[in-house]
Amino acid sequence: MKQVITVTLNPAIDKTVSVTKFEIGQLNRVASESHIQIDPGGKGINVAKVLSNFSVNVLASGFIAGKQGNQLISGLEEKGISHNFTEVAGETRTNLKIIDMETKDLTELNEPGFTVGNEDVDQFLDKLTALFPSTSVLVLGGSYPKGIDNDIYKRLIDLANDHGVKVILDADGDAFKEGIEAIPFAVKPNVFELELLLNKKLSTIKEIHEAGVQLINKGISLVVISMGKDGAVVIKGSEAYQVGSLKITPGSTVGAGDSMVAAMVYSILNDFSLAELARWATAAGGMTASKPGTEVCTYEDVVGVIDQVKIQSI
Numbered sequence: 001m002k003q004v005i006t007v008t009l010n011p012a013i014d015k016t017v018s019v020t021k022f023e024i025g026q027l028n029r030v031a032s033e034s035h036i037q038i039d040p041g042g043k044g045i046n047v048a049k050v051l052s053n054f055s056v057n058v059l060a061s062g063f064i065a066g067k068q069g070n071q072l073i074s075g076l077e078e079k080g081i082s083h084n085f086t087e088v089a090g091e092t093r094t095n096l097k098i099i100d101m102e103t104k105d106l107t108e109l110n111e112p113g114f115t116v117g118n119e120d121v122d123q124f125l126d127k128l129t130a131l132f133p134s135t136s137v138l139v140l141g142g143s144y145p146k147g148i149d150n151d152i153y154k155r156l157i158d159l160a161n162d163h164g165v166k167v168i169l170d171a172d173g174d175a176f177k178e179g180i181e182a183i184p185f186a187v188k189p190n191v192f193e194l195e196l197l198l199n200k201k202l203s204t205i206k207e208i209h210e211a212g213v214q215l216i217n218k219g220i221s222l223v224v225i226s227m228g229k230d231g232a233v234v235i236k237g238s239e240a241y242q243v244g245s246l247k248i249t250p251g252s253t254v255g256a257g258d259s260m261v262a263a264m265v266y267s268i269l270n271d272f273s274l275a276e277l278a279r280w281a282t283a284a285g286g287m288t289a290s291k292p293g294t295e296v297c298t299y300e301d302v303v304g305v306i307d308q309v310k311i312q313s314i
Contacts, residue, residue, distance in 0.1 A: 001057055001136075001269075002057075002134055002135055002136035003057045003058065003059050003131075003134055003135055003136070004051055004056055004057065004058045004059070004135070004136065004137045004138075004139065004265055004269070005058075005059045005060075005061055005128070005131060005135050005137075005138050005139070006044035006045065006047045006048045006051075006058060006059070006060050006061065006138075006139040006141070007044050007061050007062050007128070007138065007139065007140050007141070007156065008042035008043060008044030008045050008060065008061075008062040008141065008142055009062050009063055009116075009142065009143070009144040009145060009148065009152065010042065010062075010063070010093070010113045010114075010142060010143050010144055010145040011040065011041065011042035011044075011045055011062055011063070011064060011072055011092060011093075012040075012041045012042050012072075012092065012093045012094060012095040012110070012111070012113070013038060013039075013040065013041065013068050013071060013072055013075075013092060013093070013094045013095070014037075014038070014039045014040070014041030014094075014095050014097060014254070014294045015036070015037070015038050015094055015095070015096050015097070016036070016037040016038075016039075016097040016098075016099065016252070016254070016293040016294050017030045017035060017036050017037075017096070017097070017098055017099070018030065018031050018035035018098075018099045018101050018292070018293070019031060019035075019098060019099070019100060019101065020101050020102060021100060021101070021102045021103075022098055022099075022100040022103075022105070022107060028098075031101065037292075037293040037294060037295075038075075039075060039293075039294045040071075040072040040073075040075035040076050040079075041095060041294060042062070042141075042142055043141030043142035043170060043257075043258050043261075044060060044061075044062060044139055044140070044141045044142060044258075045060055045072075045076070046141075046254075046255040046258035046259070046262075046294075046296060047139050047141060047258045047259075047261050047262045047265070048060040048076075048081050049079060049081065049255075049262075049296045050255075050258065050259050050262035050263070050284065050288070050296045050297060051262050051265060051266065052079060052080060052081050053296065053297065053298045053299055054262065054266050054299045055299065056265070056266060056269065058081065058082065059082045059083065059084055059131070060076055060081055060082070060083045060084075060085070061083065061084045061085055061086075061124075061127075061128060061131075062085055062086070062124075063085060063086050063087075063088050063114070063116055063120065063124065063145065064085040064086075064087055064088070064092050065087065065088045065089060065090040065091050065092050065114040066090060066091035066092055066114075067091070068091055068092040068093075068094065069085070069087065069091070069092040071092075072092055073085070084127060084131065086120060086123050086124040086127060088114055088115075088116055088117070088120045089114065089115075090113075090114030090115060091114060092113065092114065093110070093111035093112065093113035093114070094111055095108065095109070095110045095111065096108070096109040096110075097109075097252075097254060097293070097294070099252060099292070099293070104250050104251075106252060106253060106254070112145075112146065113145045113146070114145055114146070115145060115146040115147040116144075116145050116146070116147040116148050117147055118147075120147075121148060121152070125155070125156075125159065128156070128159070129159055129163070132159070132160065132163035132165050133163070135163075135165050136165065136166065136269065137165065137166045137167075137168065137185075137265050137268060137269065138156070138160045138165050138166070138167045138168070139167075139168050139170070139261060139265060140153050140156060140157070140167060140168070140169050140170070140171065140179065140184075141169075141170040141171060141258065141261065142170075142171065143171075143175070144175060150174040150175065150178050151178045152175075153169060153171060153175050153176075153178060153179035153182075154178045154179055154181055154182040155182075157169065157179055157182035157183070157184050158182045161182065161183070166185035166186070166268065167184040167185050167186070168184065168185065168186045168187070168188065168261055168264060168265060169184040169186070169187045169188075170187070170188045170189075170257065170258070170261050172189070172192075172193040172196065173193075173196065176189065176193060176196075176197060177197055180197075180215065180218060180220065183218060183219040183220060184220060185220070185221050185222065185268075186220065186221060186222035186223070186224070186264060186268075187215060187220055187222075187223055187224070188223075188224045188225075188226060188257065188260060188261050188264065189223075189225055189226075190225065190226045190227070190228070190257065191208060191225060191226075191227055194208070194211045194212075194225060198211055198214070205233065205242055205314070208225055208227070208233050209233055209235065209240055209242075209314050211225075212225050212233055212235045212240070213235060213240075215235075216235055216236075216237065221236060221237075222234075222235070222236045222264070222268075222274075222277075223235045223236075224260065224264060224277075224278075224281055226257055226260060226285065227245075228245070228253075229245050230245060231243045231244045231245040231282060232245075232260070232278065232281065232282050232285075233314070234274060234277065234278040234281070234311075235314075236274045239274050239313075240313070240314040241274065241275060241278045241311045241312065241313060241314060242311065242312050242314050243278045243279070243281075243282045243309060243310070243311045244282075244309065244310040244311070245282065245286060246282060246283055246285075246286030246287070246290075246305060246308060246309060247308070248286050248287070248289060248290035249290055250289060250290065251289060251290045251291045251292045251293075251295075252289070252291065252292055252293055252294070252295075253289050254288075254293065254294050255288050255294060255295075255296045256285045256286070256288045256289040257285065258288075258296070259284040259285050259287070259288040259296055259297050260281040260282070260284055260285040261281075262284060262296075263277075263280040263281040263283070263284035263285075263302065264277060264280075264281050266280065267280050267281070275311060278309075278311050279306050279309040279311060280302060280306065282309050283297075283301075283302045283305050283306050283308075283309050284297050284301075284302050286305070286309075287301040287302055287305060
């Protein structure tokens with residue numbers, strides 16, 4: 001079976017700490033050493049973690065730098081995830097996530113990361129293009145580092161399309177706006193990202209569905225719009241579903257959207273119906289959201305709750 005490649009252009013070391021009650025402007029003590037979690041992070045890497053849990057042949061790629069880049073690679077190897085990153089000058093960033101154990105609120109402090117030059121981009125594109133003949137799906141997710149043009153996702157999607165590789169895009173702002181012009185196979189925006197793209201408020205399921213249909217009409221085959229605790233809207237061609245969210249005890253939302261993307265990939269690889277894909281994506285996102293810190297769902301987690309996900313045709 002061909003592999004799946006995930007791209008994380010600006011990865012991070014995710015450091016998650018839990019405090020009993022987070023107070024701004026005060027000394028906050030981490031509850032205990034067991035409440036400190038350090039993981040390789042970034043949207044594409046999170047997708048790779050879930051796909052690895054689903055026993056999918058996945059390769060993590062992107063840029064890394066410095067000692068923390070080496071730490072990130074070690075973290076992937078510990079999880080048995082294959083990788084092919086392009087090394088650049090500087091240092092891989094650290095993203096600090098602070099969880100208030102009382103309110104379950106998450107505060108994030110994300111560093112900007114390294115700067116990438118044109119030669120770095122060319123090297124990365126050459127390496128990625130060489131992998132396309134053995135690749136079925138390419139996942140593009142998250143922000144890009146300094147030095148990269150806004151059209152990087154558009155360039156990557158054009159390249160993948162030329163090689164018959166299906167692309168799933170999960171980005172926001174200019175990265176999303178530019179990327180969809182190259183017509184990826186699938187996208188997974190949330191409602192806020194769609195509102196930014198269309199420059200208007202989307203308040204009802206009807207409005208959200210119509211916004212998704214606009215993307216379908218551009219030539220995108222599959223649109224999954226995540227709505228957090230309100231579930232999701234899933235569209236393919238003239239078929240569409242509203243999906244109810246999974247009833248869970250909230251843990252951390254980190255990686256929930258990325259888990260939805262991973263489940264989309266898994267569903268595509270296994271030729272699931274749109275209804276099945278809708279259930280898998282929502283169950284995966286919900287189960288990751290029920291876990292602490294940066295933990296992600298397992299295959300067994302999703303199978304165990306898939307029948308609890310309710311969908312209705314739109």
